[in-house]
Amino acid sequence: MQLPDLKQYRSTFEKKGISLPLPSVPFEQKGLLNALPKPNLNQTGWPWTQETDPKVYSIRGSWPKLTIVSPSFNQDKFLEQTIRSVLLQNYPNLEYIIIDGGSTDDSKQILEKYSRWISYWQSEKDEGQGHAINLGFSLASGNHYAWINSDDYYTKDSLFTVASAFLSSQTDFVYGYGYNLNTVKNELELVKILPVRDYFIKIPGIIQPSAFWSAGIHQPIWEELHCALDFELWLRLVKGRSRRLVKKTLSVAHVHDDAKTSDPKMKQKWHEDHLKIWSTEAHGTVHEWKRIIFLNRIRQKLYKLLHL
Template identity: 30%
Template sequence: MLNSNKIRISVITVCRNAENFIEKVIQSVVNQDYSNLEYIIIDGDSQDNTISIIEKYLGKIAKFISEPDEGIYSAMNKAIRYSTGDFLCFINADDYFVDNRVISDVANYIIEHPSSEFIYGDLEVRYPSGRLINVNPPPPEKVLDELVCGCLPHQASFSKADLFFSKVGFFNENYQISSDYEWFLRLASHETVKLSYYPRLISSYYLGGLSSQIKISVPESYRIQNQHPLYQTPYWMKRRILKYQEFVINLREWLAATEESRDYFQEQYSMLEEKYQTLEKENHKLQEQLKKSIS
């Protein structure tokens, strides 16, 4: 069997003004027990103490750049171009790997599953209130269904470099915070890409700024879905309606069950309700068009 250390892993962090979190993620990367690891940090010209914190670890960082950029996905694409790894992992400034064997275990998994091009695992979610939950993403055959109302955990995924440079392409820089979702949709709908779920807790993700994110991400994700050819087929239009129905029902239950997240879920529910009604109208138009074409 090929030595797993021959697999080069590039870990990428993009940040700006992240002094409260950046050291935790850096330590979680540089303390990995895997030797063939390349760490790249792209900073968007931070004005707080982020840069001084990063500079303490320069001896263990392969590439560090601090300069103004055009947004998070511009920075991520920049990092991809600098990377030399066989597989790439993006972990945000306020996230971190859960232990120091994550990369070693993932490299071993890659060796044992040589056809895998995109490996994703489990994620711990940290709420501002201190509440923790573990998220287990769906198996590969359920990913497209999951992407109707959800997303894959980029903090817990490892992408073969060829996916960016050839098969799927780089991140679309036209979206503020949903380009990873758009990339996952291109990935999951690609006919030849091999996705693999690795049932191992990979990273911890901080879920902050929910309200402001929702106001941008929901309209963006809806626009992405409406522009993606796969989701315009009759089958996926129906699946989207069913998923939105299910999601709205779940939100109603959550609203009744929890006081802590009431404002967040109420806002998300209202936006999804509007989204669902619009989709129903689009589906009705599609069905009418199909009837006319058949007749």
């Protein structure tokens, strides 16, 4: 497993004349809802006609800096919703970075539309999702990190909830529940997870857009992976760290035909990723993984019985 040096990525940006640290997203005492451009879609509710009340942040004089990265490619159907769900949190100390892989749809026009409120964005060919995420985090200067894909979005007040959790518990990793939104049926499915224990870290469970971590524990994405890059990152990032499960829904993931988790054409890519992951000495063997899966099934049944 060969991981990239994010300092080298950062130096490439600096050679291009990018001034670091990046500017923060403008904070307005009255909120950004009326300041942002009108959305392309005629929709109501969050994050189209609603926003987090900026007054919730008045309980503290200062808030830790959050860096959010969005990798994107040809997701103009969802991109505006993602952007608005980040900006309309009205978080007072936010760095938002979008790395688009040179989309051929209307993504660039959407990025230009919201450029005033984005710390940095680019739309040019990259080497895939993992590379885009690493590029974004190479520019990061926040105290805490997260990434959200351009076909997902945050729920209302999620950044307030997460920042409050970091401040109250001094933890390394904060994670929560999520929704899956079926775009055909327009149905929401609540996805809850059990508290993550070190022994069971090899069981996929952490909901990627509902995960946030301290900058001090950040590690690069393994760019060779195509689908399971978040799962592999948790294997390195979370084990042995202090963590806190927030029993709230922090994000919504669109379930659509082109999503890696629901596209049948991606089945082989998922298989190839898992072969790579379990072939590394750092992550153990397939035999060990299967044993943990079996024990986790028992654990889940016991948990349900105890929480009826």
